[in-house]
Amino acid sequence: MSKNEPVRRRRRADADRSRAAILTAAITLLDERIDASVERVAEAAGVTRQTVYAHFPSRDALLNAVVDELTRETVQAIDALDLDHGPALDTLLQLIDLGWRSFEQHPLLLHLPQPAGPDERHDPVVERFERLIRRGQRAGEITRDLPVGWLVTALVALGHAAGESVAAGRLPARRASAALHASIIRLLAPA
Structure with missing residues (x-):
């Protein structure tokens, strides 16, 4: 195992948690308002807008996910x-x-x-x-x-x-x- 392996695993786990939080927030918000913005999803997920776009390059990609x-x-x-x-x-x-x-x-x-x-x-x-x-x-x-x-x-x-x-x-x-x-x-x- 390389020296950087635990760091990579931790980053991957953080990324997985962020993605899951974004999807959960998006489902909740979109159920309430289909036109909910990416900014509102990011806020509800506790991440930045850039983090949302890192996982989902567009609002359509987020909707598809x-x-x-x-x-x-x-x-x-x-x-x-x-x-x-x-x-x-x-x-x-x-x-x-x-x-x-x-x-x-x-x-x-x-x-x-x-x-x-x-x-x-x-x-x-x-x-x-x-x-x-x-x-x-x-x-x-x-x-x-x-x-x-x-x-x-x-x-x-x-x-x-x-x-x-x-x-x-x-x-x-x-x-x-x-x-x-x-x-x-x-x-x-x-x-």
């Missing part, structure tokens, strides 16, 4: 569900509810612009949807009349539509969640 962190947390919670047992449609609705709770806990997610093309952040959730739908189709619980890929695309689109309705003030969160459930059941139920 926040969404990545929230996605990671949501996927961890999804993985705590037992996706391989019980009625597939019920489990899928639990997965949807878990995602919906993320929107309720983190309103910032409802106010971010949606990417124009495919978003790789959806991939882990899409994989789990596919797994549940296939299992449900094999068991006869979910329609076999439509392809798995189409059903997954429809589920994601319905989730986005519900979120957009809440963000635009067209529906309160509870009604949007109920409408989402009803739509999913109608979409997936066997004929």
Whole structure:
């Protein structure tokens, strides 16, 4: 071990703590106000603006890191569900509810612009949807009349539509969640 190794480890640990504090502060502030400034995030994190920019070169990079962190947390919670047992449609609705709770806990997610093309952040959730739908189709619980890929695309689109309705003030969160459930059941139920 080199003489400078403990210093490098300490600096890395300090940098990791700063980054974590910045992300925590950003999530809290952006949940309150989507237009919160980098300066406010730095202040709330107890670091300088330059430190924020050292970790995240732009506000967009910070927003992306926040969404990545929230996605990671949501996927961890999804993985705590037992996706391989019980009625597939019920489990899928639990997965949807878990995602919906993320929107309720983190309103910032409802106010971010949606990417124009495919978003790789959806991939882990899409994989789990596919797994549940296939299992449900094999068991006869979910329609076999439509392809798995189409059903997954429809589920994601319905989730986005519900979120957009809440963000635009067209529906309160509870009604949007109920409408989402009803739509999913109608979409997936066997004929």
